[in-house]
Structure formats: structure tokens, C-alpha cells
Amino acid sequence: MLKPQAHPSMVEERPGRSWTDLLIFSLGLALFYGVLTLARGWLGPFTPAAEISRSVRALPGYTAYSVLRMAVAYGLSLLFALVYGYVAAYYPKAERFMIPVLDIMQSIPVLSFLPGVMLAMIAVFPHSQMGVELGAILLIFTGQVWNMAFSFYSSLKSIPAELHEAARIYRFNVWQRLTRLELPFSALGLVWNSMVSVATGWFFLMACEMFVLGKRDFRLPGLGSYLQTAASAGDTIAILWGLGAMIGVIVLLDQLVWRPVIAWADKFKFEQVESSIAPRSALLELLQRSPALAYLRRRAVQPLAEHLMLFFARRAGRRHSPPGRLAELRSWAGRALAVAVLAGAGYALLHVGRLVAGLTWAELRDVLRGAGYTLLRVIAALAIGAAWAIPPEWPSAPPRAWRASRSRSCRSPPRSRPRRCSP
Amino acid sequence: MRLRTIPAQRDQIMTAPEPIVEAREVEKSYLQPEGNQIEVIAPTNLAIYPESFVALLGPSGSGKSTMLRILTGLIPPSAGEVRWHDGPLSGLLPNVAIVFQNFALFPWLTVLENVEAPLAAMGQHAIERRKRAIKMLDTVGLDGFETAYPKELSGGMKQRVGFARALVVEPDVLFMDEPFSALDVLTAENLRGELLELWTSKKMPTRAIFMVTHNIEEAVLLADRIVVLGRNPGRIRADLAVDLPRPRDRKSARFLELVDHIYKVLTQPDVEHAPPSGPRAPRTAPSYPAYPMLPHARPGGIAGLLEILIDRGGKDDLFHLADELVMEVGDLLPIIEASSLLQFIHVQEGDVEVTPEGKAFAEADILTRKSLFKEAALKHVTLLRQISNALRAKSDGTLPDDFFSDILDEHFSQDEAERQLQTAINWGRYAEIFDYDAKSGRLHLTES
Numbered sequence: 001m002l003k004p005q006a007h008p009s010m011v012e013e014r015p016g017r018s019w020t021d022l023l024i025f026s027l028g029l030a031l032f033y034g035v036l037t038l039a040r041g042w043l044g045p046f047t048p049a050a051e052i053s054r055s056v057r058a059l060p061g062y063t064a065y066s067v068l069r070m071a072v073a074y075g076l077s078l079l080f081a082l083v084y085g086y087v088a089a090y091y092p093k094a095e096r097f098m099i100p101v102l103d104i105m106q107s108i109p110v111l112s113f114l115p116g117v118m119l120a121m122i123a124v125f126p127h128s129q130m131g132v133e134l135g136a137i138l139l140i141f142t143g144q145v146w147n148m149a150f151s152f153y154s155s156l157k158s159i160p161a162e163l164h165e166a167a168r169i170y171r172f173n174v175w176q177r178l179t180r181l182e183l184p185f186s187a188l189g190l191v192w193n194s195m196v197s198v199a200t201g202w203f204f205l206m207a208c209e210m211f212v213l214g215k216r217d218f219r220l221p222g223l224g225s226y227l228q229t230a231a232s233a234g235d236t237i238a239i240l241w242g243l244g245a246m247i248g249v250i251v252l253l254d255q256l257v258w259r260p261v262i263a264w265a266d267k268f269k270f271e272q273v274e275s276s277i278a279p280r281s282a283l284l285e286l287l288q289r290s291p292a293l294a295y296l297r298r299r300a301v302q303p304l305a306e307h308l309m310l311f312f313a314r315r316a317g318r319r320h321s322p323p324g325r326l327a328e329l330r331s332w333a334g335r336a337l338a339v340a341v342l343a344g345a346g347y348a349l350l351h352v353g354r355l356v357a358g359l360t361w362a363e364l365r366d367v368l369r370g371a372g373y374t375l376l377r378v379i380a381a382l383a384i385g386a387a388w389a390i391p392p393e394w395p396s397a398p399p400r401a402w403r404a405s406r407s408r409s410c411r412s413p414p415r416s417r418p419r420r421c422s423p
Numbered sequence: 424m425r426l427r428t429i430p431a432q433r434d435q436i437m438t439a440p441e442p443i444v445e446a447r448e449v450e451k452s453y454l455q456p457e458g459n460q461i462e463v464i465a466p467t468n469l470a471i472y473p474e475s476f477v478a479l480l481g482p483s484g485s486g487k488s489t490m491l492r493i494l495t496g497l498i499p500p501s502a503g504e505v506r507w508h509d510g511p512l513s514g515l516l517p518n519v520a521i522v523f524q525n526f527a528l529f530p531w532l533t534v535l536e537n538v539e540a541p542l543a544a545m546g547q548h549a550i551e552r553r554k555r556a557i558k559m560l561d562t563v564g565l566d567g568f569e570t571a572y573p574k575e576l577s578g579g580m581k582q583r584v585g586f587a588r589a590l591v592v593e594p595d596v597l598f599m600d601e602p603f604s605a606l607d608v609l610t611a612e613n614l615r616g617e618l619l620e621l622w623t624s625k626k627m628p629t630r631a632i633f634m635v636t637h638n639i640e641e642a643v644l645l646a647d648r649i650v651v652l653g654r655n656p657g658r659i660r661a662d663l664a665v666d667l668p669r670p671r672d673r674k675s676a677r678f679l680e681l682v683d684h685i686y687k688v689l690t691q692p693d694v695e696h697a698p699p700s701g702p703r704a705p706r707t708a709p710s711y712p713a714y715p716m717l718p719h720a721r722p723g724g725i726a727g728l729l730e731i732l733i734d735r736g737g738k739d740d741l742f743h744l745a746d747e748l749v750m751e752v753g754d755l756l757p758i759i760e761a762s763s764l765l766q767f768i769h770v771q772e773g774d775v776e777v778t779p780e781g782k783a784f785a786e787a788d789i790l791t792r793k794s795l796f797k798e799a800a801l802k803h804v805t806l807l808r809q810i811s812n813a814l815r816a817k818s819d820g821t822l823p824d825d826f827f828s829d830i831l832d833e834h835f836s837q838d839e840a841e842r843q844l845q846t847a848i849n850w851g852r853y854a855e856i857f858d859y860d861a862k863s864g865r866l867h868l869t870e871s
Contacts, residue, residue: 162527165497169521170541170592180540184531268531271574306549313546 021292038068041221044129049219052210052229054238059226063245066209066223067253069133070201073140077197080145081190085152086182099153106146110204113142115213136220139208144197151193155186175312179305187268195258202250223249260284441508442470443595443631444494444516449503451489452656459833462656463489466503469650469659471596476622476632478646480639482689482756484716484839486657487635488600494633495519495598516596520589524601526581528573534560534584535569541592559591560584562626564617579610586618593628600635611641619645623669637756639685643678644671651688655716655834661688682742683773690759690770714834715805717846718760722796722853725762728755729777729785732768737777744775765799797854806831806847810866811856820868824848824859827866 088098118135125131159181167181209224219225223246230238263281287293359367451464464486471477471494481487492498494505496515505512520541528537535556542552560566563583573581582602589597603611621627636642642649643665651661663685667677731748732739745755759775762768767781777785784795800807810827814820824844831840848866851857855869 160527162523162525163529165492165521166523166527166529168497169495169515169519170588171515171544172540173544176540176544180529180532184529267572270530309543310546310548313544316544 020286020290024287024290024292034064035068038065041065042129042133046127046129046131049217050221050225052219052221052225054226054230054233054235056238056241059223059241059245062221062226063223063249065221066205067249069137069140069209069222070198070205073137073144073201074194074198076137076141077145077148078190078194080141081148081152084149085156085186088149088153089156102146102149102153105142106150108142110139110143111207114139114207114211117142118213118218132218132220136208140201140204143200143204148190148193148197151189152186155189156182159185171316173309173312173316175308184268185270187265191258191261191265198253202246256283260287440472442472442506443508445470445506446490446494446500447504447506449490449493449500449505451486451493451498452501453836455832457829457832461834461836463836464493464500465656465658467657467659469494471631471633473630475648476646477634478642478649479633479635479652480637480642480649480685480689481652481657482637482654482760483719484657484835485652485654487637487652490652490657491521491598491600491633491635495521518592518595520592520594520597522582522585522589522597522599522602525605526573526578526585528581528584528588530573532572533569534565534571534573534576537573537584538587538591541588545592556587556591559587562590562621563587577610578606579614582606582614590627590629595629596631596633597627597629598633598635601637602634603641604636604638615641615645619669638754639682639689640673643667643681643685644673649685651685655714661685679742683740686741686773687771689756690763714831715764716835716839717804717806717843717850718757718764719842719846720757720761722850724758725765725767726785726792728758728762729767729781732775732777733782733785737782739775741770741773741775765796765803767799793853793855796850797856800850800854800856804847804850806843807851807854807856810847810851811868814857814866814868820870821865824864824866 084098084102088095088102117138118132121135121138122131125134163181163185167177172180205222205224206228207224209220209222210228211218219229223242227239227242227246230242259279260281260283263279263284266278446467446469448466448468449464450462450466452460452462454460467490469490479487479490489498493500494516496505496512496519507516529540532540535553538556538559539552542555547555557566557569560569563586565580565583565587568576568580573584576584582605585602603615606614622632634642634646647665649661649663649665650659651663652658653660663681665681667675667681671678731744735744741755741759748755759768759770762781763770765780766778767784769776769778780795780799784792784799787795801811802808806827809830813826814822827844827847828840831843834840835843848859851866852859858867858869859865860867
């Protein structure tokens with residue numbers, strides 16, 4: 001496709017050493033083998049309550065299981081966040097209810113999703129370990145996804161008008177808009193929110209890997225269940241080993257994943273002038289210098305991207321002919337989807353209603369009292385959090401973003417501000 | 424003065440040339456949340472002919488950027504139609520490019536990738552688009568910068584990338600939205616010269632240029648035809664042919680004459696300079712009680728201008744003044760307008776003269792200045808008078824700024840309404856008519 005010397009990004013690349021390639025290759029092989037072994041466990045017979053060993057020797061395997069669960073859940077979260085944020089940002093009709101729904105969903109604690117998600121997944125895969133595993137993954141997912149969706153949505157909403165206009169005037173197709181404008185613009189926000197989300201995932205790991213549902217005991221092999229078993233057995237040494245493993249994994253992830261990603265994402269900073277200090281990562285530089293990866297990029301990634309680009313460009317060019325029919329079709333599809341969603345929601349509501357109707361007054365009173373106590377606790381926690389995070393008094397010039405987000409009711413003239421501050 | 428109006432000239436000399444893009448009775452209005460409509464552009468006719476360099480000149484708030492976006496098809500007009508060659512247009516112009524005020528480059532793409540992007544959207548293959556992009560980068564003088572990222576470049580270089588990206592699509596009409604106003608004076612002048620050189624030597628693959636600007640000299644220096652817009656609502660006030668030979672000398676008598684003339688048109692809002700109504704001449708604006716607009720100038724700027732004028736004997740030629748101050752005339756405009764609104768100066772035929780009130784103001788000490796400013800502001804500035812009266816009417820002498828925003832929202836776009844209030848607050852504070860508490864967003868009458 002392209003002659004290698006013609007590509008400008010090749011100019012600055014120094015040839016790497018062959019041991020880098022060897023290292024990358026063996027790392028890749030190890031990862032592949034690990035995933036294969038773990039997947040075999042997943043597809044194995046249904047063993048909802050695995051025997052959790054407290055031996056240190058079992059720890060690496062458990063850690064691998066947990067990391068894989070986290071990784072899959074994170075992948076799902078990213079996908080969901082992209083789709084949800086995109087739809088909410090570009091379809092005003094959908095936006096009106098999608099954003100409140102997101103806000104409500106993120107406020108629901110993970111554990112209240114637990115029974116429903118678990119039972120549903122076991123019902124879908126009754127004879128395989130896959131069901132329980134998927135259940136645990138979905139639970140981690142519910143703890144990770146919402147802030148990422150918010151982040152992507154708000155990034156899309158804050159793309160400067162001139163960039164949108166440039167993309168429109170130069171007829172960017174869907175693919176180009178996504179890869180040249182929308183994803184790059186939201187990359188930094190997504191990266192930071194991903195870090196927060198994965199941290200939240202660790203937080204819920206223990207609850208998601210080992211729990212009792214009714215009379216059924218669920219135990220999945222993993223770091224969370226190891227720690228929980230050790231704690232309930234009072235085995236301090238095992239707890240320390242487990243904690244060590246967890247901290248080790250978190251530090252490794254930070255060094256091997258997040259730092260390179262942050263250093264890489266720095267080029268997506270939306271800035272007019274270069275900032276003096278850019279984050280760096282030795283691993284990223286190593287990867288960028290690797291001849292094997294460069295070859296892969298040249299021979300596989302770039303041609304693929306090129307094909308996609310041309311495919312979408314041709315499609316956009318062709319679509320000009322019958323715009324009326326397509327729009328009509330799309331609006332009908334949209335309406336059909338809306339009807340289906342409404343019907344589903346109505347059906348679910350009916351069932352919930354029937355369920356609630358079965359409650360006695362005493363039970364209802366208990367529920368309400370419980371909710372009241374929870375509310376008080378949440379408010380107390382919020383007050384402590386606010387006292388910690390909010391400075392006692394706003395500085396005379398609040399941050400710009402904050403000012404912009406305020407409603408019209410409290411706008412202030414920026415130009416006159418300095419004069420107020422001068423003695 | 425050899426100022427001819429375009430429609431007349433075309434009917435006589437050319438045998439009805441076909442315009443590339445034409446706006447017919449185009450208008451734009453926005454619906455406010457409260458339900459009332461704001462007219463941004465009154466019904467307007469505007470055509471762009473081949474081989475012409477058109478400058479659309481107007482003060483802020485005259486809807487010139489909106490006009491550009493309507494002509495390119497970026498936003499649809501509220502009424503009227505845009506025609507491309509001889510057919511009506513729906514959506515974007517088929518072959519169009521814009522050079523943006525703030526460059527609108529993608530910071531995560533290299534210079535080369537930025538220029539290649541429109542070609543990729545057309546479905547061109549990698550080798551072809553690389554060849555064309557590199558050629559265009561050479562044309563605008565950026566060879567050697569292909570792999571740089573925009574943030575590594577100076578403002579002038581960034582705008583060169585903007586030009587390269589626009590020209591690489593070989594547009595029929597090159598649209599430019601204040602392309603030089605984000606650059607410093609020297610860089611802008613340099614880039615203007617290079618653009619003109621590309622245009623006059625036909626090295627540019629484009630048949631016409633349409634430039635939006637607020638800079639009078641820039642328009643006279645570059646364009647063959649200048650369309651002057653008035654505001655509230657935006658409408659064509661004058662349509663002038665510039666028949667000065669190129670290269671144009673900024674100091675030549677005819678150049679100055681033309682700048683002065685356009686100045687006169689801009690500074691005398693009540694006089695219509697539009698061409699006599701022919702078949703295609705713009706309709707006169709509907710009788711519309713326009714709300715007077717505050718020019719965005721600072722009291723200190725006004726005082727400064729008056730001091731300079733008095734230093735020069737109380738009277739000077741505007742263009743001469745701007746030249747001495749090394750300022751673009753367009754940048755002086757808000758200060759001139761503000762001083763003229765307060766009747767501190769008197770503008771006639773491009774000459775500025777300090778009035779007795781202005782002289783008193785400029786020569787007074789700080790406290791007297793404030794009281795003179797207050798007197799003039801309450802007498803001549805509707806908005807400040809309204810604010811003052813409203814505050815006086817309240818027993819506690821205080822009102823939320825929203826109250827005034829709502830009044831302004833009925834007459835201006837939301838951004839402009841905000842700027843209007845900001846300027847009014849600035850003036851009111853200076854004159855000690857009222858004070859503003861940014862925290863609570865309330866205006867307070869100043870106790871005297």
C-alpha cells in the first residue's frame with residue numbers, strides 16, 4: 001500500500017533492539033496461554049461453589065481469574081459507554097430520558113443488582129460455569145460503566161463548534177468523524193474515567209466473587225473470594241498474602257497499562273500551544289520503537305484503517321442519491337424501536353406492580369423505614385465528603401469550566417473582575 | 424469618487440454572468456425560549472460571481488458570520504433560498520471550503536494528516552492524497568512541516584495549514600471567516616500579501632473568494648467588491664466595487680478615500696447607502712424598532728482616545744489616527760462608536776472632532792470624569808438609563824442581572840445580550856451609577 005519511507009511517522013523512529021521484540025513476543029504468548037487456560041475453566045461444568053484454597057500457591061491463579069473478569073467487564077463498559085454516550089449526545093429526543101436514566105442507574109448500589117443479574121445469567125447458562133462468571137462480570141460492569149458513559153457524553157457535547165463545522169464542511173464520513181474528531185477529543189476524559197472505573201471494580205470484586213443468595217452459596221475462584229475466605233477463617237497470613245497480591249496487581253497495572261496509556265493519550269490534549277511537561281512512559285517508548293510492532297502497524301493496521309476509510313467514504317458518496325427513502329426508513333425504524341422499548345418497560349412495570357401488591361403494610365413500613373435510614377447515612381457521608389473536598393470559600397475567580405456550567409442566572413462579567421480584586 | 428454599485432455595473436458591461444452561489448431573499452431569525460423571534464438577518468440578496476474577491480464587512484452583531492454559514496449551506500436560512508449555479512441547494516454546497524478564524528485544525532493530527540483529511544473524505548487513495556496534500560503544503564510555504572503537530576506551529580503557520588486544507592479540495596468558492604483576525608499585525612499583513620499573490624497569479628485552484636471581516640483596510644486591500652452590512656437586523660447597507668489597481672498602496676489617496684467612505688457608512692447608522700433599488704437590489708429593511716446597541720469599549724479606552732485627539736488639536740482624520748497608533752481602523756471602531764454615542768466626539772466624513780463635553784471629560788480629574796461620564800451615559804445610553812430607572816424604582820435599589828438579560832434577550836442573540844450587559848455593567852460601575860455583585864448576580868444602586 002504505502003512505501004515505508006513515504007510514511008512520515010517512520011522518520012522519527014529509531015530502530016529498536018531485537019530483545020525488545022523478543023520480550024514483546026514472549027509477553028504476548030504468555031497472555032494468550034493465560035487466557036486460554038482461564039477460558040477452559042469458564043467453559044467447564046457448573047460448579048457454583050468452588051472450594052477456595054488458602055494456600056499461597058493458589059494465589060497467582062486466583063489473581064489471574066480476577067484480572068480477567070475485570071478486563072472483560074471493563075471492555076463491556078467501554079463499549080456500552082461509547083454507544084450510550086453517542087446516542088445521548090446526538091439524538092435530542094433520546095437525550096431527554098437517557099441522561100436522567102444514567103443518573104438514576106449510577107446511584108443504585110451494585111449489590112442491589114446482584115440477585116437479579118445472577119439468577120438471570122444462571123438461567124441463561126444452566127449447565128456451564130459461564131453463567132456465574134458472566135453474572136460476576138456484569139456486576140463489576142454495573143459498578144464501572146456509568147461515569148464512563150457520562151464522560152464520553154459530556155466530551156461529545158463540548159466539542160468546539162468550529163471543529164464540528166470543519167468536519168461538516170470537509171464532509172467527514174461517520175468513520176472519519178469518529179476517529180478524527182469524536183474519539184480523539186474524548187480520549188483524555190475516557191482514560192481518566194477508566195482509571196476511576198477500574199478502581200471501583202476492585203472495590204466490588206470481593207462482593208461479586210463470593211455471596212449467598214437465598215439458600216444458595218456462590219463462590220468463584222478469584223482474589224476477592226480468597227480474601228473473603230481468609231478473613232472468615234481468621235487466617236492473618238493468608239489475608240496479608242492476598243492483600244500483597246492485590247496491591248502488586250494494582251501497581252503493575254498502573255505501570256504496565258495506565259502510564260503508557262496516559263503518555264499516549266497526551267497527544268489528544270486539546271491545546272493550542274505545547275505544554276512544557278508531557279507525561280512519559282518508558283514502556284510506551286519501548287513499544288513505539290519495536291520493529292515488530294512497526295511492521296504490524298504498517299502491514300495490518302494501516303491498510304485496514306485505509307480500507308475502512310475508503311469504504312465509508314464511498315458509502316457516504318453513494319448515499320447522496322435517495323435521501324428521502326432512507327430518512328423515512330430510519331425514522332420508521334426509530335419509531336418501531338421506541339414502541340418496543342416502551343412495551344418492554346410497560347410489561348416490566350406491570351410485573352413489578354403485581355409483586356409490590358403482594359406486600360403487606362408491615363413489610364412496606366419496614367422498607368420505607370430502611371430507606372429513610374439509608375438516606376440519612378448517605379446525606380451524612382455526602383456532608384463529610386463535601387467538607388473534605390470543597391474549599392471554605394470560593395476564590396474570587398472560580399474555575400472557568402465551573403463558571404460556564406452555571407446557569408444564566410449567575411453570570412458575571414469577566415472583564416470587570418480584575419478591577420474588583422485590585423485594592 | 425469612482426464607486427459604482429455592482430448590479431448596475433454588471434448589467435451594463437457583462438452579459439449576465441452566472442453567479443456561482445446566490446442567496447435570494449435569505450433571512451435568518453431565531454426563536455427565543457420565551458417565544459419571541461429575533462431577526463438576525465433581514466431578507467437579503469447576495470450573489471458571488473466567478474473571478475471575484477468579495478469582502479463582507481460589518482460591525483459585530485451584523486450577522487456576517489451567519490451569512491457565510493448560510494451561503495455555504497452549514498446552516499439553513501429561515502426563509503428564502505440559496506442557489507448553486509442555477510439550481511436550488513439543499514444541504515452543503517457541493518464543493519466548498521472554509522478558512523476559520525481560529526484555524527479549526529485537529530490538534531491530534533499532523534499538518535499533513537490535517538490537509539489530507541478532506542481528500543480522504545472524498546475517497547481518494549492514500550498515495551494520491553499524499554501527493555496532492557504535499558503539493559498544496561509547498562504552495563502555502565509549509566514544506567518541511569509535514570510531520571509537525573499544529574501546537575508546534577505559530578499562529579501564522581497554523582493559518583497556512585488552514586489555507587492548505589481549504590485549497591486542497593479545489594473549491595469553486597473559498598470562504599474565509601475573519602481569517603487574519605487571530606494573528607498579530609505583522610503576520611497577518613504577510614499572510615494577506617501571500618494570499619493576494621496566489622489569487623492574482625491564479626495559482627489557487629478556486630474561482631472566487633468570499634471573506635468575512637470587520638477590518639475596513641483589509642477589505643479595501645484585498646477585495647474587488649465590498650458588501651457592507653448593517654446590524655439590528657443584519658442587512659446590506661452598501662455594495663461597492665473596488666477598482667484600485669494592484670498592488671494597492673495603503674497610503675495612496677484613493678485608498679484612503681475609499682476607507683474614509685466606508686467609515687462614513689459604518690459610523691452613520693441612520694443613513695442608508697445601499698444601491699438604488701433595481702430588480703435585484705436588497706429590499707429596504709422592514710421598519711423595525713432597533714434597540715440601540717452598546718459598542719464594546721472600555722471607559723478607559725474612550726478617555727485615551729479623547730486625550731490623544733486633544734493632543735492633536737482636537738480634530739483628526741480617522742485613518743491617519745489609526746495609522747499613527749499602529750492600529751487597524753476596525754479595532755478602533757468600538758471606541759469611536761462609544762465616544763460618539765456619548766457625544767464626546769463628532770464623526771463626519773471620516774474626520775473625528777472632540778466636542779466641548781469630550782474636552783471637559785478628557786481634561787478633568789478622575790472624580791469629575793466619573794460624574795461627567797455618568798451625566799453623558801444617562802443622557803445618551805438607553806440601556807444604562809433603563810437600568811438606572813429600574814433600580815431607582817425599587818425601594819432597596821437592587822435587582823438581579825437576569826431582569827436586564829431578559830430585556831436584552833428580546834433584541835439580541837443570547838451571546839450578544841450577555842456582552843451588552845457586561846459592557847453596560849462595566850460603564851455603570853465606572854460612572855458609579857450602580858455596582859454589581861458577581862457572586863449574587865445582582866445590581867445595586869450606588870449611594871451618593
